[in-house]
Amino acid sequence: MAQTTSQKGGQRRLPVPSWLRKTLTTFATVAITLLGLLFVTFMIGRVMPIDPVLAVIGERATQAQYDEAYLALGLDKPLLVQFGIYVTDVLHGDFGTSIRTGKQVSEDIARVFPATLELATLGTLIGVVLGVPLGVLAAVYRGSWIDQISRFVGLIGYSMPIFWLGMMGLLIFYGILGWVAGPGRLGVFYQGLVPDRTGLLLLDAMIAGDWTVFKDALSHIILPACLLGYYSLAYISRMTRSFMLEQLNAEYVTTARVKGLSEWDVVWKHAFRNISIQLITVIALAYANLLEGSVLTEIIFAWPGIGSYITTSLLSNDMNSVLGGTVVIGTVFVALNIFSDLLYRFFDPRAK
Amino acid sequence: MTQPTAKPQETLGWRAWLTADVPASRAQARAAAWFNGWLRFRSNTLAMVGLIILLFIILCAVFAPLLATHDPFVQNLGNRLQPPGADGHIFGTDSLGRDIYSRLLFGARISIYIVLLVALVAPLLGLIVGTIAGYAGGWVDVTLMRFTDIFLAFPRLILALAFVAALGAGIENAVLAISLTAWPPYARIARAETLTIRNSDFIHAVRLQGAGPVRIITRHIWPLCISSLVIRVTLDMAGIILTAAGLGFLGLGAQPPSPEWGAMIAEGRKYILDYWWVATIPGLAIFSISLAFNLLGDGLRDVLDPKEAGR
Numbered sequence: 001m002a003q004t005t006s007q008k009g010g011q012r013r014l015p016v017p018s019w020l021r022k023t024l025t026t027f028a029t030v031a032i033t034l035l036g037l038l039f040v041t042f043m044i045g046r047v048m049p050i051d052p053v054l055a056v057i058g059e060r061a062t063q064a065q066y067d068e069a070y071l072a073l074g075l076d077k078p079l080l081v082q083f084g085i086y087v088t089d090v091l092h093g094d095f096g097t098s099i100r101t102g103k104q105v106s107e108d109i110a111r112v113f114p115a116t117l118e119l120a121t122l123g124t125l126i127g128v129v130l131g132v133p134l135g136v137l138a139a140v141y142r143g144s145w146i147d148q149i150s151r152f153v154g155l156i157g158y159s160m161p162i163f164w165l166g167m168m169g170l171l172i173f174y175g176i177l178g179w180v181a182g183p184g185r186l187g188v189f190y191q192g193l194v195p196d197r198t199g200l201l202l203l204d205a206m207i208a209g210d211w212t213v214f215k216d217a218l219s220h221i222i223l224p225a226c227l228l229g230y231y232s233l234a235y236i237s238r239m240t241r242s243f244m245l246e247q248l249n250a251e252y253v254t255t256a257r258v259k260g261l262s263e264w265d266v267v268w269k270h271a272f273r274n275i276s277i278q279l280i281t282v283i284a285l286a287y288a289n290l291l292e293g294s295v296l297t298e299i300i301f302a303w304p305g306i307g308s309y310i311t312t313s314l315l316s317n318d319m320n321s322v323l324g325g326t327v328v329i330g331t332v333f334v335a336l337n338i339f340s341d342l343l344y345r346f347f348d349p350r351a352k
Numbered sequence: 353m354t355q356p357t358a359k360p361q362e363t364l365g366w367r368a369w370l371t372a373d374v375p376a377s378r379a380q381a382r383a384a385a386w387f388n389g390w391l392r393f394r395s396n397t398l399a400m401v402g403l404i405i406l407l408f409i410i411l412c413a414v415f416a417p418l419l420a421t422h423d424p425f426v427q428n429l430g431n432r433l434q435p436p437g438a439d440g441h442i443f444g445t446d447s448l449g450r451d452i453y454s455r456l457l458f459g460a461r462i463s464i465y466i467v468l469l470v471a472l473v474a475p476l477l478g479l480i481v482g483t484i485a486g487y488a489g490g491w492v493d494v495t496l497m498r499f500t501d502i503f504l505a506f507p508r509l510i511l512a513l514a515f516v517a518a519l520g521a522g523i524e525n526a527v528l529a530i531s532l533t534a535w536p537p538y539a540r541i542a543r544a545e546t547l548t549i550r551n552s553d554f555i556h557a558v559r560l561q562g563a564g565p566v567r568i569i570t571r572h573i574w575p576l577c578i579s580s581l582v583i584r585v586t587l588d589m590a591g592i593i594l595t596a597a598g599l600g601f602l603g604l605g606a607q608p609p610s611p612e613w614g615a616m617i618a619e620g621r622k623y624i625l626d627y628w629w630v631a632t633i634p635g636l637a638i639f640s641i642s643l644a645f646n647l648l649g650d651g652l653r654d655v656l657d658p659k660e661a662g663r
Contacts (some may be wrong), residue, residue: 029498029501032498032502033498033501033502036498036499036502037502037506040502040506040511041514044514044515044517044518045518155643155646155647156643158590158591158642158646159590159639159642159643159646160639160642161594161597161598161601161614161617161635161638161639161642162594162598163597163598163601163617164617164631164635164638164639165635167617167621167624167631167635168632168635170624170625171624171625171628171632175624175625288507289507291507292507292508292509292510293509295509295510295513296509296598296601296602299602300621310510310513311513311602314513314517314602314604315603319517322513322514322517323514325510326506326510326511326513326514329507329510330506330507330510333506333507
């Protein structure tokens, strides 16, 4: 690869420490990836059948107003210059104005993002707490009933349409059993009772010490979070099982057993420790997937997060919001990917 | 499959010919390999269940006009939201009085159509990009893989949403959007395979015989990438079905009155608490087809890639 050869060339010329070179390469990679991401959203915005000028000034504007807006938006400039302006704007946190809400897109996103974050975090937590032990047990007792259960859980998780499962959950646990609250983030009576500090309702309620609000928020979030948690559980347990099998078949595990260590020590102190870095990268990926997977879930549960924001904007042709939301989710996605990659490279000596 | 000249068929039958220890011809060796694969596949009960479900759905789609009890598009408002079993409607009727069972049958055609198209377009795109990157190496590799990473970095459903928004809603655009988001993993697999093959002796031999890069890639590298791609595609088919259904659910895939399963769920959403069957039954259909693909994919992986078996 050109990258490695140029690195070797650099090594000969000046002695850059390897960690610095790695960090620089990573930064360059991130920068290029993000630039590419912006380019794709920029192009999507340009090939849209919607006239961006009309979207801003409305259809009744005069030709003079149209021309003025046309120039103000910089649409007369070459495409590359327009892209440069777009990138500069985005770097300053300016995604333009939302046609639907009339506010800055960045303001809107800052408002809706915590809701998604709260949902995805709780979902990942559920997935990790249940998925990792399930995967480990499935690997240790390979072929037993617990392995079959983990396989079955995974299969169902990979095969169910998430929006449909959400509706079934609402039908059963809200409609028939009445165990949880319905769609939305908080009941009508509880809205605005706790001051908005973090945007995460559960945390806000805890800080304020208002446990009735906490209970209501929990009752609203638990069903969608379990749903998302189930999907990440399917993924995490499968990966954990596969990683563990690899370790359990290694010779050092046999040695540990021959030495007379207890099965608990062999599994958790030897094998599991060796998969922990791999596992963290998988969890980071699962988390990124949930941020995205929450789009359909948010719609089913009327959850006011970034997924609902993007889709409602999409249906009302509000492209600034759609692209802004896409860039934000894409950036978080890239960040989590890079994070897991770095973790792997720096902490796992086998990756070198 | 061409038959060899010396046919041991009269004495031993096909089975013996297929399981012969020493194949007499290339055709026999190839047939035997396929047969062994099939035997291994057949012994995998779950994979066979998947295959049977899938065949059943395909038959339903093919013979939809014969099996349907009603016209899937004819509305009858006097007969709306009938429960399953009422009045000759096996699965009941929807909010416009259309027969859900008949709509399901015709909807199977749409799902299979979408899956087949995506399963053709996306791997081919990935195969081309990945093998070129892997074989060429150097800056071509870096550029192409950086490009692939950019697409991988995008959340798939959201990218598909943005594409459909730009292209306009509809089945073909949904297919295009899903393909554009689905190809990067195939490119990565194809590149990885190419890198392991690139420096092997047989490639050197072919190159010394004067084969050009195009011939080496298409005739010698592609065939070796196919099996891992096929496994990946079969495993991905369930995901394709689910993404397509998700787009349909959001109103961005097949347009009404088309009986697309995701769109049918979206329609039933309003009535979920009172008339559960309108949304539940199309959901079960989506579930069974993606379950079938998942089972089949697992089974195929065990057959084609024994080292990954049981993982």
